[in-house]
Amino acid sequence: MNYxxxxxxxxxxxxxxxxxxFMVFITDKAxxxxxxxxxxxxxxxxxxMKRAVLYAGGTGVIALVVNVLIAQIYYEPRPFVTHHIQTLIPHAEDASFPSDHSTGAFTIAIAMWFRYKKIGIPMFILALLTGFSRIWAGLHYPFDVLGSLMxxxxxxxxIVKLSRLFDPLVNWIISIYDSILGKRSISNKSSRTKNF
Structure with missing residues (x-):
């Protein structure tokens, strides 16, 4: 059925x-x-919004680590390894399940959807297109993409349920950024004052 x-x-x-x-562009650049x-x-x-961005990016990284663990436990050869097909772009003969590109795209989109639905929805559409393009290009099976979605x-x-555990780290990163940005804006103001 998968094949x-x-x-x-x-x-x-x-x-x-x-x-x-177009599909190659999406599969490579999304x-x-x-x-x-x-x-x-x-x-x-x-x-x-900065909190949402940190959670989306961080959740994406965690999901990709989970992908690596899954690939170590269960190895699925890519379609072009098992079957005689022509891919649109070359790719290494590594594990097919789940799709890393699709996992990253879906995770960022869903993590953002939990916090900002108006941003998460178009991101999710792009993630669906990313998964579809991976199949179109001959790099993944549909179940690889479905596994990525899961x-x-x-x-x-x-991560949403455990967000209270991560909130201190997220807030600390934002405060560091704000303090650096604040120092820059102060130095810029002082330099402008000296010029006058």
Missing amino acids: ELFKSIHNLSGHSNTLDN IYIFALALLALWIFGGKC VAIVISYV
């Missing part, structure tokens, strides 16, 4: 250069889009 679902999606590739290029989005939200957001949901939920 049949994979074929039904991957066989859509190779018919349109535009679609293939994680950078998430990173830039978090950076922008951190820079231009208030304290609550990991993201569980880890995000656990």
Whole structure:
């Protein structure tokens, strides 16, 4: 069933250069889009947004660590290793389950959704597209992406429930950033005053 679902999606590739290029862009660059989005939200957001960004990024890292542990326990070869298929981009023959790209995308989106739904929803749509593009490109099975979604949901939920434990660290990081930024703004003001 997993392979049949994979074929039904991957066989859509190779018919349109535009679609293939778009899927390759998403599968390669989506994680950078998430990173830039978090950076922008951190820079231009208030304290609550900065907390959401730290939780989203931190939860994503924890989920990827869980992925590594899962891959050590259960090894699933990638589709192009087991079957004779043509991938859209080259990739190492490492574990297929779960998908790291999809896990990172889903986790950031879900963690953000818990705190800011209006931001989390478009992020989740991009995460779905990321997972779909991994199948389209021939790098993952559908169940790899589904496994990533499950990991993201569980880890995000656990971190939300344990947020009281992480709040002191999160608040400390934000206070450090604010103090550094405050010193810079004071020094900038003093230099402007001297110029006058």
